[in-house]
Amino acid sequence: MTAMNARDRMAAQAAATLADPRWAAVLARDAAADGRFFYSVRTTGVYCRPSCGARTPRPQNVAFHASAADAERAGFRPCRRCRPDQPALADRHAATVAALCRLIEASPRMLRLDELARHAGLSPFHLHRMFKTVTGMTPHAYASAQRAARVRGELARGRAVTDALHDAGYNASSRFYEQAGDVLGMTPTRYRDGGTDTDIRFAIGQCSLGAILVAASARGVCAISLGDDADTLARALQDRFPHARLHGGDAAFERMVARVVAFVEAPKTGLDLPLDLRGTAFQQRVWQALRAIPAGTTESYTDLAGRIGAPHAVRAVAGACAANTLAVAIPCHRVVRLDGGLSGYRWGVARKRALISREAEE
Numbered sequence: 001m002t003a004m005n006a007r008d009r010m011a012a013q014a015a016a017t018l019a020d021p022r023w024a025a026v027l028a029r030d031a032a033a034d035g036r037f038f039y040s041v042r043t044t045g046v047y048c049r050p051s052c053g054a055r056t057p058r059p060q061n062v063a064f065h066a067s068a069a070d071a072e073r074a075g076f077r078p079c080r081r082c083r084p085d086q087p088a089l090a091d092r093h094a095a096t097v098a099a100l101c102r103l104i105e106a107s108p109r110m111l112r113l114d115e116l117a118r119h120a121g122l123s124p125f126h127l128h129r130m131f132k133t134v135t136g137m138t139p140h141a142y143a144s145a146q147r148a149a150r151v152r153g154e155l156a157r158g159r160a161v162t163d164a165l166h167d168a169g170y171n172a173s174s175r176f177y178e179q180a181g182d183v184l185g186m187t188p189t190r191y192r193d194g195g196t197d198t199d200i201r202f203a204i205g206q207c208s209l210g211a212i213l214v215a216a217s218a219r220g221v222c223a224i225s226l227g228d229d230a231d232t233l234a235r236a237l238q239d240r241f242p243h244a245r246l247h248g249g250d251a252a253f254e255r256m257v258a259r260v261v262a263f264v265e266a267p268k269t270g271l272d273l274p275l276d277l278r279g280t281a282f283q284q285r286v287w288q289a290l291r292a293i294p295a296g297t298t299e300s301y302t303d304l305a306g307r308i309g310a311p312h313a314v315r316a317v318a319g320a321c322a323a324n325t326l327a328v329a330i331p332c333h334r335v336v337r338l339d340g341g342l343s344g345y346r347w348g349v350a351r352k353r354a355l356i357s358r359e360a361e362e
Contacts, residue, residue, distance in 0.1 A: 010060040017059035025050045034088045040076040047071035052082035097134040136310020145280040198244040220274030226347040267295040286320035296359045
C-alpha cells in the first residue's frame with residue numbers, strides 16, 4: 001500500500017511538472033527564463049537555472065522555486081555547472097559591456113577593438129560578438145554614434161566645425177561630412193548655426209487627438225508632433241532649428257498635412273511620404289523595424305530587439321523609440337511592455353492608447 005502510494009505521488013508530481021509551462025523552458029534550456037525561476041532535482045539535491053546544460057531530469061523529481069534563496073531554504077545546493085547562486089551569464093555580459101560603453105564614451109579618441117578586448121580580459125572575437133549581442137551594434141558602430149553625438153553637442157554650442165570635429169575624435173573631417181546628411185540632416189555649418197539657410201515648411205491642424213504639426217525639409221517630412229496646444233508645437237519646432245527659415249505651408253503642403261491627418265484617423269489607409277530621418281545607425285535600424293509592424297498589431301520592446309538581431313538591447317531599443325520625432329509615420333506607439341502594458345510615449349500615453357485602440361478596431 002505504501003509503495004503504491006509512493007508511485008501515485010511520483011506520478012502526480014510528474015503530471016504536475018509536465019503541465020507546468022516552466023517545464024518547457026527547462027526542456028528548451030531557455031536562457032531567457034534564467035532569473036525568472038529555478039528548478040531543483042530531488043535525486044541529486046541540486047538546483048539549477050532553466051538554461052543549465054546538465055542532463056535533463058525526470059519530471060517526477062523536479063520542483064520549481066521562485067528564487068535561489070527559496071531553493072536553498074528547501075535544502076538544495078547550487079549546481080556547479082550553471083552556478084545559479086551567481087549572476088546570470090547574460091547579466092555578467094551586460095555589466096561588462098556597460099563598463100566598456102562608459103569607457104568608449106569617456107575616451108577622447110576611437111578605441112580599437114584590441115584595446116577594448118584587453119581592458120575586458122577577452123579575445124577580440126569574443127568581445128565583438130558579446131558587444132553586438134548586448135547592444136545591437138559593434139563596438140566601432142557604438143563609438144561612431146558617441147562621436148557623432150559629441151559633434152552635435154559641440155556644434156549646438158556654436159563651436160567652429162573643425163574644432164568640434166577634432167575634439168570629437170575625427171582625424172579627417174571628410175569622414176564626418178560623408179555621414180552628415182544622415183546624422184544631422186544638413187551640413188555641419190548649418191547645424192551649428194541652428195539651421196541657418198535651411199528652409200522648413202510646416203503647418204498645424206487639428207485631429208481627433210488634438211493639435212498636429214507637420215514639418216518638412218527639402219529631404220522629406222522631418223517632424224510630426226501631437227499636442228494640446230498649437231503654439232507649443234510651433235515653439236518646439238523653432239527650438240530645434242532656431243535660425244532656420246520656417247514657412248507656412250502652401251496649398252500642396254496643406255494637402256500633405258491632410259494626408260497625415262487622414263492617416264491618424266484611419267491608420268490602415270497607409271502613409272507613403274518621403275521622410276527626413278536623423279539619427280544614429282542603430283536608431284534608424286529600430287525605426288525601420290517599427291515601420292514594418294502592421295497597423296492593428298503590437299510588439300514588445302523585447303520582441304523588437306530580437307527582430308533587429310539585438311535581443312539584449314531592450315533599453316537601447318526603448319531609447320530609439322523615445323528619440324522618434326515622427327509620430328504615426330514611425331509607429332513607436334505600437335510597441336508595448338512585455339506584459340502588454342503601455343509605457344511612456346513622447347506625445348502622451350492617452351494618445352498611444354487611442355492609436356492602438358483605433359488601429360485594432362479597423
